[in-house]
Amino acid sequence: MGKQVAIIGAGISGLLACKYTLSKGFHPIVFENSSSIGGVWTKTVETTKIQTPKEFYQFSDFPWPSSVTEGHPDQNQVLNYIQSYAQHFDLLKHIKFNNKVSGIEYEGPSGDEMQAWSHWGGTGEPFSSGGKWKVVVEDKQSLSTKIHVVDFVILCIGRFSDVPNIPEFPPNKGPEAFHGEVIHSMNYADMDYESAAKFVEGKQLAVIGFSESISNLYTSEMRCRWLAELLGGTFKLPSIKEMEKDVEKWDAYAKRYASSQYYRRSCIGALHLWYNDQLCKDMGWNPKRKKGLFAELFEPYGPMDYASS
Numbered sequence: 001m002g003k004q005v006a007i008i009g010a011g012i013s014g015l016l017a018c019k020y021t022l023s024k025g026f027h028p029i030v031f032e033n034s035s036s037i038g039g040v041w042t043k044t045v046e047t048t049k050i051q052t053p054k055e056f057y058q059f060s061d062f063p064w065p066s067s068v069t070e071g072h073p074d075q076n077q078v079l080n081y082i083q084s085y086a087q088h089f090d091l092l093k094h095i096k097f098n099n100k101v102s103g104i105e106y107e108g109p110s111g112d113e114m115q116a117w118s119h120w121g122g123t124g125e126p127f128s129s130g131g132k133w134k135v136v137v138e139d140k141q142s143l144s145t146k147i148h149v150v151d152f153v154i155l156c157i158g159r160f161s162d163v164p165n166i167p168e169f170p171p172n173k174g175p176e177a178f179h180g181e182v183i184h185s186m187n188y189a190d191m192d193y194e195s196a197a198k199f200v201e202g203k204q205l206a207v208i209g210f211s212e213s214i215s216n217l218y219t220s221e222m223r224c225r226w227l228a229e230l231l232g233g234t235f236k237l238p239s240i241k242e243m244e245k246d247v248e249k250w251d252a253y254a255k256r257y258a259s260s261q262y263y264r265r266s267c268i269g270a271l272h273l274w275y276n277d278q279l280c281k282d283m284g285w286n287p288k289r290k291k292g293l294f295a296e297l298f299e300p301y302g303p304m305d306y307a308s309s
C-alpha cells in the first residue's frame, strides 16, 4: 500500500495538498473540523470580496469560469469556485468532515536519538523507516476519538481558525472600559448576513486592529507542489543545520522593515517572487516563467505563470 498522508484542514491549502499528494501516488486523508470545505471563506460575511483581482486568485490549472464576470468575486462565488475545484479533481471523497485533530505525536526513535540527527528523519528521506505519526481525531458527530497512524502529516490549518487572539489588558483598561458591546471579528464573521447587518445597524463602530494575511492562493499552490515533489523524491532537504541557518536568514530579512513602533510584524510581501523562484529551482523548474525578456521585466507574475508546461 502507498504511503498515507494526513492533511489537517480542508481550506484552499488542504485541497491543494490533497490534489498534489494524490498526483504523486500517495493516499491522503483530510481531516476537517467543520462540515464543509473552504476554510475562511465559509466564515466571512456574504458581502466580502477577494481583494486581489481574480486573475491573481485562481488555481493554476483551473481558471475561474467565464460565468464569473466580476473582477473581484464575492464570498458565494469564491465558495462555488472552490467547490467546483474539489469536484473537478474528485477530492471530496478523501475528506473526513466534522473531524477535529486534537493531537499529533511522532512515534519512533527516542528523543535523544532524534536530537543527534543531522538530517531530517535521520536519513534526509521524507519518510522515516523507523517512525510513524499518530494523529488523534475527534469525530464531532459520533463524539468518538480515533487514532490514525500515518507516514506524514501536512498542517493546513490556516491562520484564523478557532481560537481568537485576544490580548491581555491591564485592569479596567480592557473591553469593560468601553461603554458598548465588544466582540472579536471572528464572532462577527460567524454571523449570517442578516444578523451581521442587524448587529451593526444604527451603531457607531470602532474597529480595532488590522492585518493583511499575505497568504495567497498561488503561493499555497506552489508550496503544495514543492512538498509533493519532496515526498516523491525529486530532491532532498539540506542538513538540519543548513536549514536552521536559512530560517534565521529569512527571519532577519522578513523583519528588516520592522523597526518602527507602528510596524512590528514581519513583512513577507516583497518575498513572494523570490520565494517562488527558490521553490522552482528546488523542483528543477526554470524560475523565469515568462515568454520573452520584455514580459519577464515588465509583466507581474501570477498563478498562470506557474501552470505546468
Ligand SMILES: Cc1cc2nc3c(=O)[nH]c(=O)nc-3n(C[C@H](O)[C@H](O)[C@H](O)COP(=O)(O)OP(=O)(O)OC[C@H]3O[C@@H](n4cnc5c(N)ncnc54)[C@H](O)[C@@H]3O)c2cc1C
Pocket (backbone or CB within 6 Å): 008, 009, 010, 011, 012, 013, 014, 031, 032, 033, 034, 037, 038, 039, 040, 041, 044, 048, 049, 050, 051, 052, 057, 099, 100, 101, 102, 156, 157, 158, 159, 160, 161, 162, 213, 215, 216, 217, 220
Ligand atoms: C476576508 C478574507 C479575504 C481574503 N482575500 C484574499 C485575496 O483577495 N487574495 C488572497 O490571495 N488571499 C486572500 N485571503 C487569504 C485567504 O486566507 C487564503 O487565500 C486562503 O483562503 C487560506 O486558506 P487555508 O487553507 O490556508 O486556510 P483556512 O481557509 O483558514 O483553512 C483552514 C482549515 O483548517 C481547518 N482546521 C483548523 N484546525 C483544525 C483541526 N485541528 N482539525 C481539523 N481541521 C482544522 C479549519 O476548519 C479550516 O477549514 C483572504 C482571507 C480572508 C479572511
